[in-house]
Amino acid sequence: MLPNLLCQIPVEQHPQLIFKRTFQLNGSGIFYASSNPDHFPEHSVPHIKISIPLGKTSFQAIWQTGAGQRKKQHVREGDICVLPANLPHEVVLESKQEMIGINFDPVFIEQIADELTGKKVEIIAQWAAQDPLIQQLGFDLRREFQQSPRGLYVESVIQVLANHLIRHYCTSQIEMVDAVSKLSHQKLQKTIDYIHARLEQDITLSELADVAQMSQYRFARAFKQSIGIPPHQYLLSQRIERAKKLLTLTQLQIADISYQLGFASQSHFAATFRRFTKVTPKAYRNVVASF
Template sequence: MASASQDKIPANSPELTPIASSETLGWQSLLAEEYRQPPGGSDIPESWDGHLIALCLAPRPHRIHQVVGDRRYTGLYGKGDISITPANIPAFYQAEGDDHYFNVQIPAQFLQTVAQSAAELDSERLDLTTEFRVRDPQLEQILLLLRAELHKGDGWVGQLYVESLANVLAVNLLREYSTAKPRVALYEGGLGDCKILQISDYIQAHLDQSIKLADLAEVAGMSPFHFSRLFKQSMGISPHQYLLQQRVEQAKQLLKTSKLAIADVALQCGFSSQSHFSKHFRSATGMTPGAYRKR
């Protein structure tokens, strides 16, 4: 459904500009982009060193021609259909109708790291299978959540959530579309009280900074994938939700006990801007920061 390298588009196809791209949002685990494309084609003659997952968003089915390595496919794609192009394989794609799709590019190194830490899989033998027009509700839901986060453009606020989704996406790909099926270890019992307190202390000490899932997992001494699962099991909410909750609680205190401007409160609590702060604060409390301060 898309090229994994826009500078490889042939001369007879116009260069595409994404509707939205995570390139400016600081996402490190993957690159997410959304495109609308008129009929035409693109290719990846030298291939790309990451894995490409494309979700069709077009409301009306249209015919697509695809070549990935030595595999070919011609048929209809409709909303919800997914294609997977493994890393380091030349590919070509051509749509006969107007196309609308969401691309996620996962660096091969990131998938290897998840394979080693969460899936007990030898990353040296890791490869994904080429897939055309897959229907996978779980994979589609993860991609739609990433798309929603892309359009929010929340910067620091959304990074932890995106990293969690990236890990879930990677494990899903390893479990369902890897040439070597991994054994994903299951841990029971959640995090111990000591680790919960360590995580809480770390978050409080770094609220004004960008807190990554890998940072919290390192404090807990485990992989990001396992940390996310055990944290939610212990706390009842995801690390991203907990972090956002703590940012809002800190903001409440500053609004009531300081004379800081609302923009400064936003920055001290780790929000990327006053508008992002106001949006999340209102979602959590039902009122704007200004209204809360005047109560």
């Protein structure tokens, strides 16, 4: 099992950053922040870092190579940055920007790498990489943080990002040794029962992995292999199924149903319901009532 590293990975400590949201997870810390044009003096952090600029951006990263050569890289809209732990660097922001930052404890990455490859890995610096997956996940996280971040969803994104780092940002070619297998019937049923008993709660991936007595990484992959969707999508789908029953069989206000099922707000509930059913909760209730 991965160690509980909750709250051991701090978000960035820079007075220039205006934090909109921070989120602490096992082995990682995430922040959604903005900043005006400014200079971040040379610094280093003890964790592996992904920086995802959002929207129009322009800044310069300055660092020194192992051979003592001073280098610069211009980072523009659409670029992402991947930094290994303890890399001294400075940043000059040339425009106002928003960003998502994800900090990984090296131990967290090492343990997932061990499950994936059976070997130690070394992350390499990429100052202006074009990576559509990381870019899209950055925008997804911003949308999540603009509402109320769900632990299970954010943890799932962290697992995807950690896997992606190991596969694509290491110093040597990685040969995967892990094989994805389904959960046993008993473990799958225990997990599903646990979810159904707590639909209104902000269930975490670590909770579900503990129920199945597996690491978070292996559990997330095995769960998806078993039912075809990741845990956070299954939780949402079951909340919507429960909402359908409440809309059909009770006269509860839509706001009350939203609250009962653990949604951050009525608007968040309505948007999620519509994404799954193509209609709003009110329209669904009206259609059902007409039969």
